[in-house]
Amino acid sequence: MKKFTAQYYLLLAFLTLLLLPNTTAAQSERIKDFNQNGWYMYFGDHSLTDKWGVHTELQIRRYNLLKDPQQLLIRTGVNYNITDNAMFTLGYGFIETYPYGDFPAxxxxxxxxxxxxxxxKGSISRVGLLHRYRLEQRWVQSPITSDYTYLNRARYMLRATLPxxxxxxxxxxxxxxxxDEVFIGFGNxxxxxxxxxxRAYLALGYRFSDAAALEVGYLNHIVQKASGMVFEHNHTLQVGLTYNIDFRKQ
Structure with missing residues (x-):
């Protein structure tokens, strides 16, 4: 995973462009909803043994930066270190979404x-790379009937860090x-x-210690609603604290 070719990134960019709904007909039907949000987040991957660990995560997402609620996300999981550079996680997330924007729920x-x-994990010279592949099985409540709909989604993120x-x-x-992270829905x-x-993100980070780091950055967040007509363009302030506890030392 230490070396990646330029052709790989060109292929990734090409496939991403193909997945985006950018035909002339689709653009003519789009309704754009511009929002200013703030996401305030905590992440932790805590080692229990050399192989096993626990993921913890809390995100408080606000509309109008701080003024109004947008979303609450709580996520946890069990980590398994396949190698020093590969980790598998199985987990659960609880998400509560509130009405916001010009086309609210x-x-x-x-x-x-x-x-x-x-x-x-990998690297190219001084640049650290992280590829994250995620599959999600989602039970989403209707805000009108309170019934649940089952949905599948795939996500791919490529993250880079530069000291x-x-x-x-x-x-x-x-x-x-x-x-940059792309989300694709599939199935029934x-x-x-x-x-x-x-999601496209750029941030300045500071590592306080081997366990703790803080990032403050900007997220350009585009969301297509289920109708395919409304596209949210969310300009988002992100503040993220990472704190990993190594319980093997206890």
Whole structure:
């Protein structure tokens, strides 16, 4: 995973463009909904043994940066380290979404989610790379009837980090972070939003210690609603704290 060719990235960019609904007919039907959001997040991967660990995550997402609620996300999982550079996770997420934007949901609604995830680490020179592949099985509540609909979704994220002092990111050093993640719906009950979301992110990070880091950045978040007509363009402030506890030392 340490070396990747330029052709790989060109292919990835080409496939991403193909997946985006960018035909002239589709563009003529689009309704754009612009929002300013703030996501305030905590992430932790805690080692229990050399192979096993626990993932914990809390995200408080706000509409109008801080003023109004947008979403609450709680996610946990069991990690298994296949190698030093490969980790598999099986987990559960609880999500509560509130009405926001110019095309809000009729009421609050919740989602229960099971996910399977594979993370692969690599590098190109000083740039650290992370590939994250995730499958999600989603039970999404209707805000009108309270009934649940089952949905499948696949996600792929490519994340890069660049140290700003030295060749690696060490304690008490800043760094740059960027990622792009595409969401694709598939299976029964998918409507016109096979392309579900895209997230493009750029941030400045600071590693306080081997266990803790903070990132503050901008997320360009595009969401296609189920109708295929409404596209959210969410300009989002992200503040993320990572704190990993190694219980093997206890």
């Amino acid at each position: 009729a009421d609050d609604f919740v989602e229960h989610r099971i996910y399977e995830q594979l993370q692969l 700003l002092a030295g060749t690696t990111i060490e304690a008490r050093e800043p760094y740059l972070a960027a990622y 009950n998918i409507q016109r939003n096979i392309f579900d979301q895209n």
